[in-house]
Amino acid sequence: MPAGQALRGTQALSVAVDARENVTVGGWAAPGTDFGAGAITYRGPFVARWSMSGAPLGSWLLPTPSGHYADVYDVGVLPDGSVAFTGTFDGCFTLAGTSYASLEPDDSYDGQRDALLGRLSATGAEVALRRFQDDLGRSLGLGSLVVDASGSITTAQSGWGRLLGLGAVGPPEDVAPGRPTVSSFAPDLGTRWVRGLDPLASGLLLAPVGDGVVVTGDLAGPFELDGTWYTPRLRRSDLLHLKLRP
Numbered sequence: 001m002p003a004g005q006a007l008r009g010t011q012a013l014s015v016a017v018d019a020r021e022n023v024t025v026g027g028w029a030a031p032g033t034d035f036g037a038g039a040i041t042y043r044g045p046f047v048a049r050w051s052m053s054g055a056p057l058g059s060w061l062l063p064t065p066s067g068h069y070a071d072v073y074d075v076g077v078l079p080d081g082s083v084a085f086t087g088t089f090d091g092c093f094t095l096a097g098t099s100y101a102s103l104e105p106d107d108s109y110d111g112q113r114d115a116l117l118g119r120l121s122a123t124g125a126e127v128a129l130r131r132f133q134d135d136l137g138r139s140l141g142l143g144s145l146v147v148d149a150s151g152s153i154t155t156a157q158s159g160w161g162r163l164l165g166l167g168a169v170g171p172p173e174d175v176a177p178g179r180p181t182v183s184s185f186a187p188d189l190g191t192r193w194v195r196g197l198d199p200l201a202s203g204l205l206l207a208p209v210g211d212g213v214v215v216t217g218d219l220a221g222p223f224e225l226d227g228t229w230y231t232p233r234l235r236r237s238d239l240l241h242l243k244l245r246p
Contacts, residue, residue: 070089
């Protein structure tokens with residue numbers, strides 16, 4: 001996959017390998033990049049898949065014109081081979097027949113970027129999208145994404161937990177800004193549950209396990225969970241691991 005010719009070159013930002021050892025990559029593609037079906041003429045975030053022997057199995061690109069912004073952050077593969085992805089955008093685009101626009105779509109990178117959770121088919125066809133934004137343009141800070149054996153999608157993010165679809169989560173944003181949350185979504189992207197957490201010193205990393213998800217972060221100060229307080233044993237910070245169940 002040769003890099004395209006542009007100010008921003010082609011970048012792989014996330015990778016997932018399924019049970020058949022197919023490799024799915026998400027990132028940013030510059031014009032001239034070839035995913036196996038010929039060089040593309042647009043730039044934008046992409047999701048592409050190859051077999052373990054390197055044969056192309058499908059790709060998707062969200063064309064992003066100059067003055068607009070978009071990225072794919074993380075990808076995960078569902079049991080049926082479809083792909084869940086997180087990302088962000090500032091501008092206008094259409095996905096699965098629906099048009100979307102950020103609060104100030106023509107502001108050339110300076111506006112609020114909306115968080116996205118999307119799903120593509122196994123061959124890269126557009127299936128569904130959720131955008132997390134309120135009427136003032138406020139959105140989430142997305143982080144890790146994982147998919148378990150049942151097809152449930154779990155994400156970690158910070159700030160504005162009420163936008164995840166189940167109402168208020170924890171203290172208001174003006175009282176506790178940027179508070180981390182972990183949320184689970186069904187394969188159709190409907191919200192299953194949301195859990196708010198105390199602030200940690202880093203973004204959260206996720207790993208699916210048989211009956212839930214393991215969450216890891218850096219503990220640099222007091223942290224309360226279900227009535228129990230935890231503090232770092234080292235002078236600067238400790239690792240914190242916790243398990244959440246549905």
